[in-house]
Structure formats: C-alpha cells, structure tokens
Amino acid sequence: MPDDARAANILAAFALALTDKVGDAMRETAEGRSPAAMAALIQIGFEPGLSIERLRACIALSHSATVRVADQLEAAGLIERRRGAAKDARVAALALTPAGEAAMRQSLAARQEVSARLLGLLTPREVETFLGLVERMLPAAVGPGADSDVVCRLCDLEACPQDRCPAAHRHGA
Template identity: 40%
Template sequence: MIKIAAMTRLRTANMLAAFAGEITERVEATLKSHPNQTDSASAALNIMGFWEGITNAQLARALNLSHTATVRLVDKLEAQGFVEARKGEDKRATHLHVTPAGRKAVLPALVARCAAVKDYLGVLTAAEEKQLTGLLEKLMRPLATDAYGVSHFCRLCEFTACPGDQCPMHANMESWPEI
C-alpha cells in the first residue's frame, strides 16, 4: 500500500514538474521580444510598482540578482524613462520609483503572461477551476516566508487579476521592511 501511494505521489510530482516546465516555456516565449531578453526588466518594474521607494539592494534581493546586475538593469530602465532613482535620507541608498511610462510599459507583458496560461484552463469546468484555485493557494501560501520571497514569487503577477488582499502570498505578510 505504501509503495503504491509513493508511486502515485511520484507520478503526480512528475506531471506537475512537466506541466510547470511547459507553462514556463510558454510564458518565456510570450515575454521575449528578442532572444537575449530576460524577464528581469518586467519583474523589476512590477516589484518597484508595488514596493514604491525600494532600494537597489532590496530590489537585488527580491529579484535574486547580484547588486551589480541590478544596478545595470536599473540604469537601463532609468535611461528608457521607466524608473526614477531618488536619494533618500540615507545618501548611500538610492530609492526607486516607477514612472507612468514604466507602469504603461510593464502592463502588456503581465497581461500577456496571464493570457499565455489562461488557455490551459479551458479544459476545466467552473467547479474544477475553483478547486484548482484553492489547491494553488494552499500550495503557495507556505512559500511566503518574508517580503523578499513574496516579491520574488509575485514578481510577474498581474495585480489587477490578483490584488494583494486576495493574494495567498501577500496574505501571510504582516508588514513590509522599512525603506
């Protein structure tokens, strides 16, 4: 009996990993406008949009990038007019703010990400989709261990589709680190 249960769980894990890989490839293909593009720019703009005034160091940690790579990314975004870097009380820290142009630039990528995955749900009934939503929330909720983990997990989330008060990741956050 235990062996059958273990094999069933292994099969489920295998199918979930394969499906996650398929979704990842579809989303990456949707978000790339050229072969060397990564999702870091969209993710950075999105994180800065919900964590207004985030520092370079905090953004690097949320993106899981080196400080140097984050500074280069922010410089590119600033040159495009998508980000405004401001000095704070601590002159050593740069605080980042998304411009209206940055908000406008990131939204199509976030919407396209959802659209790329939405078609998978077409085979489910409304009841099955509701059940899947509940299962996803249950699987995601324990992953929200701190603000940086939540920011990284939700870095490409479309927040009108999943506002913070309904997000299983944000629901566990008591507070965000002071900037």
C-alpha cells in the same frame, strides 16, 4: 490511489511548461529586456519608491546586478531614480515613467493571456477546484524569509492582493 511518481512528474512538467510559456510571452513584449528587468518593472510598478536593496530582494539578484538592471531601465527611459534629500541622498527611490508603466502592463497582459488560455480549458467549477488545490500547495513551495517576494516577482498584485496571496501566507508564518 494515483501513482505518486507519475503525479509528481506531471506536476513538475506542467510547472515547467507554464513557466516556459509565460516567459516566452513576456519576452515577446520585452523589447530585448531580460527576465530580471521585466520583474524589476513589475516590482517597481507595484511598489513605487522602491529602493535598490528592496528590489534586489524581490528579484533575487546581487546588489551590483540589480544596480545594472536599474541602470539599463533608466537608460531606456522606463524608470527614474528620485534621490532622497532627508536621510541619505545616496539612496534613490525607483519609480516607473509612463513608458515603464506601459511596458509593465504589456508584460502582465502577456502573462495573463497564457494563464487564461489554459484556465479556459476548464469549467468554472474545475477552475474553482484547481485554485483551491494550488492555494493549498503553494505555501508549501515557498521558503522562509523573502521567498514569497521572489515567487511573486511577476505577479499582478492588483489581481492577487497581498492579504489574499497564498505565497505570502505560508503555513506556520
């Protein structure tokens, strides 16, 4: 039986190292944008028409901080606000511009490269085993409510569709 404290320590150290490496790689493509701005680009890219309130829930910021992020992205020419005329003209739907789409794809590619480099150290069978273990543990790390949105804020939803997402399908959900 492995030393539980050591296993927990190694798991936490791996998670932190991976988070740091992914963050570093994404920042290199971000042209000074914050991690929240990168998450916003990714969320808007995969959910065009997103409202500020829905974006706020996904990137775990206050409403006013989310508005500031959207303002910065709009000023940089990465998103646009489309005002709704029907129900409430004050509610804007957020969408990426072509430059925003390119920035989102660059961030996702940087994230993918870090993960692929680590997975490349494993055999295909080890990757399959690792994936099975993480898919089993991830739901337990996700809390109730919109926590899966926050956990998946930097995810490539084309690579991991919601119907197969272990974070979206918590135990007991």
